[in-house]
Amino acid sequence: MDNKNCELLFAYLKNILYGPRTASLDIDQLDEPYHELGRDLQYLHHAVEELLSYTSELSKGNLSVAFPDKHNFLCENLNQLHENLNHLTWQAQQVAKGDYSQHISYLGEFSTAFNDLTVQLKQREEQLKEDTSRAKSHTEMIEDYNELLVAMLSKRNEWLIVVDIDTKEILYCNKDGHCDPIDSSFCATCKKRLPFQDDILNWNKRDEYKVWEINDCDTYYRVTSFPIEWKERYSYVHIAVDITDEKRMAHTLTSKAYHDAGTGIKNRLFFKEYMEKILNEQRDATLCYLDLDGLKYVNDTFGHSQGDAYIQNFVELIRSCFRNGDTFARIGGDEFCLVLTGLMKDLIDKKLAAILDSFQSESDSEYQCSFSYGTVEIAGKDNELTLDEIIQKADSIMYKCKRKNKVKYPELIR
16 A cells, blocks of 8 residues: 555544544545545444434433434444333333333343332332321221211200311301301300300310310300311311309219218318318417217207207307308217417417307206317417327317316216
């Protein structure tokens, strides 16, 4: 090969391999024996240009680019990769539509990753379906519960009021008897029947279930309040029950538990609880232990009806001589205790002496009236005695008084 042909062909080849690939080859400049080699180099030039353009589009993700000439041997493997990517794209689109049966085996490690992904997506979809089914069942259960609750309460005396959390709008009231929305004129009536409606409307305790009570004059209500989703609106449900009779019954039972049935004054149970409170709080107090003299004698001689009258007259006398705030209790058949606030033994002893003198001298009964007493001061923080010890001390003092009374009325006191 002479130098001229070599230089032209090598320059052209160098341009093809290293660029820039803008130069061209004029076959006519070559000698006749080199024309075919020149044409082969021109085809190589075209194949390289087509390869570079093709790979550039594929690198951008453009799978719609036209396939190179089938005779371009440089692009044979890329053509196969292109076909695989097109098929993979179609498979990915099928997976996106929920077809998790797609499986590939022609892309090595990527195949394994793709197949694992479809398995996980299928498992996730099944899990989501289960969760959705449970959520739907839960929602249906709540709706059924709401309907059942409404049906149950619509015919009862309770109020069922549903209030929107944000707007404070009354969404439902079982006392309305109308379809939604709630008739405003009814709510005005309801406000008279439920004077605490403002408290319900202003309730703002998210995520809290609470049972609370409220009263208006002599009427008491127990309200159960909790958050709930009502017809896709976050709301509070308030169930209000009139418990006035229950309160009155409880008050009656409490009154009976702490009062003596025969006299109406406090009983031994109340006295013990009251004294425990005084001792625990270390309050100053004066305790008077009183014993009605001759009750057994009156019962045996004149009958129990006279004995009951004797007790009642004594109770009324003591009550009339002391304040309503003073505690007077019957702790036994003929035993009583009077508890006053403060340390006033001397003053109380004088007062009881005057009451005793009046009780003994002014009675018009067929029998002699008398009582004995013993007074003890309870010095608050300095007190070291228990309740039993305080009563024993007062009882001991009371017997001194009883011995004096026995001298005056030996038949009455035995």
